Amino acid sequence: MSLTNIIKRLQDIMRNDAGINGDAQRIEQITWILFLKIYDTKEKDWEIHDDNYRSILPENLRYKNWAIDHKDGKALTGDALLNFVNNELFPSLKNIAITPKTLISQTIIKKAFEDNNNYMKDGILLRQVINTINELNLNGFKERHAFGEIYETILKSLQSAGNAGEFYTPRAVTDFMAKMISVKLGEKIADFACGTGGFLISALKELDSQVKTTKDREIYQSCIYGIEKKALPFLLCATNLLLHDIDNPEIYHDNSLTKNISEYKQADKFDVILMNPPYGGSEKENIKNNFPVELRSSETADLFMNVIMARLKRAGRAAVILPDGFLFGTDNAKVAIKSKLLSEFNLHTVIRLPHSVFAPYTSITTNILFFTAG
Structure with missing residues (x-):
């Protein structure tokens, strides 16, 4: 059968x-x-x-x-x-x-x-x-x-469960972003809202062709890092990575927004970040307090952008899917976050995604932002 x-x-x-x-x-x-x-x-x-x-x-x-x-x-x-x-x-x-x-x-x-x-x-x-x-x-x-x-x-089939958009990104999109970001064996690659592991798997597919020796395979095993807040997508992600022969998948069932971003050290930073952060949600005061006053947006995606910028290594590369609300919003925190992005990072490419990418599960217009640190 x-x-x-x-x-x-x-x-x-x-x-x-x-x-x-x-x-x-x-x-x-x-x-x-x-x-x-x-x-x-x-x-x-x-x-x-x-x-x-x-x-x-x-x-x-x-x-x-x-x-x-x-x-x-x-x-x-x-x-x-x-x-x-x-x-x-x-x-x-x-x-x-x-x-x-x-x-x-x-x-x-x-x-x-x-x-x-x-x-x-x-x-x-x-x-x-x-x-x-x-x-x-x-x-x-x-x-x-x-x-x-x-x-x-x-x-x-998660998509028919109604709320799938928050943790499922179409594979064609994750594959495209991993290819465009040009991941390299030995780099540490992160997704701080990894859902079912789509970006991590796409990155691994790119890395797999670079594996030539047993030592390369060991390096490949330790390239990825993920965090997922919700139980079901975390379980799906863990299963997905085991299926792809990652024996010790460095993924955590946690909320990436609960740590004060001032506490991140160099060891907490990554060469590559690939993400489609949750958007449309709002966060409580105790979460917002983990960010500098001027960057304390109520919008979940904005706070994830703060985490991404804090955890990207110098010369590191990021590809992030964000809604129009981030690009065109005018509230003080959004403006401050965008100002930081444009002054401290090189935002070199913005790709507007068709409405059909996440339809019919959301009508929000989205964009891929490609940028490097420093």
């Missing part, structure tokens, strides 16, 4: 479950199971290549030990499966003990599950969903990358 048919089957099964309400919850349900399946596949790789590798998961919580139906009548299903998922699996994953020495590849499990939920209330339907997902073969490099393409289908 084709991968696209599997996704459709999953959606059809979940429509019969009283606990799932709408596309966003269906996608979250598919994604947490997929994440654990993909993580299980990665752990097999890590165990093969590293004799000292030890899973952070207790044996009974490893996907291979509870999710696989061996057709011997012993697979968890019905109330027993629901009880395990709701009362053992999720509480344990949310409370995994981590230390500063814990590998990113292991801390990501706790981060991915801290704000996610199992919505399904029918354990028999949940078993059907898990069995359907288990039909996906992710063991080989080609199979994993083929599934990466189908993963786009899941991301695009």
